[in-house]
Amino acid sequence: MIQRLLTIVGEYFIFLRKVFSRPEKWSVFFKKLLFEMDAMGIGSMLIVSIVSIAMGSVITMQTAMQIESSWIPTWTVGFVSRTSIVMELCPTIISLLLVGNLGSRITAEIGSMRVTEQIDALEVMGINPASYMVLPKVIASLIVNPVLIIFSICFALIGGYVTIVLIGNITPYDFMDGLTYCFRVYDVVYAVTKTFVFAFVMSTVASFYGYRIDGGALELGKASTQGIVVSSFIILVLNVLITQIML
Amino acid sequence: MIELNHVSKYFGEKQVLFDINTVFEEGKVNLIIGRSGSGKTVMMKCLVGLYTPEEGQVLYQGRDFHHMDDASQRKLRAEMGMVFQGSALFDSMNIEQNVMFPLDMFTEMSMEEKLERVNFCLQRVDLPNVNKLFPAELSGGMKKRAAIARAMACGPKFLFCDEPNSGLDPKTSLLIDELITEITHEYNMTTVINTHDLNSVITIGETISFIYQGRLEWRGSSDSVLTSDNAALNDFIYAQPLTQRIRKHI
Numbered sequence: 001m002i003q004r005l006l007t008i009v010g011e012y013f014i015f016l017r018k019v020f021s022r023p024e025k026w027s028v029f030f031k032k033l034l035f036e037m038d039a040m041g042i043g044s045m046l047i048v049s050i051v052s053i054a055m056g057s058v059i060t061m062q063t064a065m066q067i068e069s070s071w072i073p074t075w076t077v078g079f080v081s082r083t084s085i086v087m088e089l090c091p092t093i094i095s096l097l098l099v100g101n102l103g104s105r106i107t108a109e110i111g112s113m114r115v116t117e118q119i120d121a122l123e124v125m126g127i128n129p130a131s132y133m134v135l136p137k138v139i140a141s142l143i144v145n146p147v148l149i150i151f152s153i154c155f156a157l158i159g160g161y162v163t164i165v166l167i168g169n170i171t172p173y174d175f176m177d178g179l180t181y182c183f184r185v186y187d188v189v190y191a192v193t194k195t196f197v198f199a200f201v202m203s204t205v206a207s208f209y210g211y212r213i214d215g216g217a218l219e220l221g222k223a224s225t226q227g228i229v230v231s232s233f234i235i236l237v238l239n240v241l242i243t244q245i246m247l
Numbered sequence: 248m249i250e251l252n253h254v255s256k257y258f259g260e261k262q263v264l265f266d267i268n269t270v271f272e273e274g275k276v277n278l279i280i281g282r283s284g285s286g287k288t289v290m291m292k293c294l295v296g297l298y299t300p301e302e303g304q305v306l307y308q309g310r311d312f313h314h315m316d317d318a319s320q321r322k323l324r325a326e327m328g329m330v331f332q333g334s335a336l337f338d339s340m341n342i343e344q345n346v347m348f349p350l351d352m353f354t355e356m357s358m359e360e361k362l363e364r365v366n367f368c369l370q371r372v373d374l375p376n377v378n379k380l381f382p383a384e385l386s387g388g389m390k391k392r393a394a395i396a397r398a399m400a401c402g403p404k405f406l407f408c409d410e411p412n413s414g415l416d417p418k419t420s421l422l423i424d425e426l427i428t429e430i431t432h433e434y435n436m437t438t439v440i441n442t443h444d445l446n447s448v449i450t451i452g453e454t455i456s457f458i459y460q461g462r463l464e465w466r467g468s469s470d471s472v473l474t475s476d477n478a479a480l481n482d483f484i485y486a487q488p489l490t491q492r493i494r495k496h497i
Contacts, residue, residue, distance in 0.1 A: 024352055025351070025352055028351055028352065112338070113337075113338075116333055116335060116338070117331045117332070117333055117335040118335050118336075118337055118338070120297055120331065120335065121329065121331060121335040121337075123296070123297060124295045124296070124297065124324065124327060124329045124407075125324060125325070125327070125349060125352065125353075126320070126321040126322075126323075126324025126325055126327075126353075127352060
């Protein structure tokens with residue numbers, strides 16, 4: 001079991017070395033990078049915005065219901081909601097959502113290329129398939145995921161604000177007051193840093209599981225599931241570590 | 248010319264190729280034949296560098312492919328074209344982009360020059376007006392022809408085809424065989440075809456290497472393949488009722 005785990009970890013790092021080698025042709029690389037950024041960014045925007053608005057709405061509603069004591073100022077609702085959304089919910093939950101959405105897509109795409117010998121075709125041509133296929137995906141996710149998380153934070157805060165306007169427990173003014181109270185840019189830096197690390201894990205682990213498929217369609221399904229489970233697990237562990245280090 | 252010198256290949260403890268010695272000649276259609284599981288595909292993958300043999304050498308015009316530095320290996324690979332069993336066209340690209348792909352990667356041609364070359368290759372394989380179609384929209388035979396067009400785009404010196412007739416009807420198989428033979432002679436390429444299609448064996452095999460249980464059992468030409476006294480080869484060639492009938496008339 002441990003030997004198998006170490007073998008997989010070793011294979012993963014050898015794979016990373018192949019991925020981070022110089023692209024065959026920069027013009028082709030940038031073309032692929034733009035394509036991936038478009039597919040990942042625009043393709044995920046709808047689901048990210050829906051989940052973020054719902055998440056912001058629910059967290060604000062729950063906070064408002066929990067803090068009903070007259071000893072606690074009403075702006076606390078905005079403050080607690082903002083802190084939860086910016087520091088934890090958006091970077092972690094949306095990254096996990098993106099693992100399911102983008103990670104499975106990456107594994108399936110690379111895996112089907114392996115199964116249909118398209119990766120072999122690249123190798124025979126003398127092209128490093130790992131660098132050609134995976135590097136644009138990794139760089140695209142490192143650029144796109146933090147942007148998606150920033151949008152997600154904005155959508156979640158809008159969701160929270162609209163909820164406050166609709167339920168009317170506290171005034172929108174108090175909520176806004178809480179949202180801006182003691183705002184630190186460092187919190188956003190922390191959120192973006194986490195997202196950046198999670199994006200790296202998602203894209204490389206998903207690509208690795210797609211790349212090492214040896215078999216047919218059944219293996220492809222298994223690899224997608226394994227990619228999602230392993231990425232999610234690593235993200236959760238790293239979340240604890242990064243929080244410990246940065247806060 | 249490609250030479251295999253004492254090539255052996257293992258997967259873990261299991262040996263799948265045993266001390267293979269053979270030559271694939273320039274300007275000729277060289278066939279590798281044998282039953283399923285005999286080691287043909289492994290041998291082909293050793294030839295193109297997808298597998299590294301544990302023992303022996305694969306020599307391209309006298310240069311050992313598996314012991315070259317990366318730059319020389321990349322240069323040599325740019326001279327290779329391969330047609331895979333399932334065509335291996337890139338799903339996300341249309342046919343024009345597929346054929347243009349090696350030109351994009353290995354040449355500094357302008358867009359007009361690349362388009363001209365793509366159209367020439369597609370015309371050559373008799374696939375006009377499919378430029379904007381995607382692989383999923385083509386029949387099996389058309390995919391094979393598109394794969395041949397992609398393989399010949401950079402004017403390769405070495406063409407490898409892994410079972411180019413599998414899954415095709417006899418008429419289309421014949422067309423594919425004719426096309427491969429024509430371009431081999433036209434561009435003086437060293438073509439290596441992995442097949443168990445008997446029609447190909449008889450009609451296009453200028454040199455034939457018969458692999459049996461991982462060993463090179465017999466080597467000859469299409470003229471001698473039907474009259475050989477090698478028992479394993481005869482078992483393979485005359486396995487079907489149709490060829491058994493032909494045998495009675497030889």
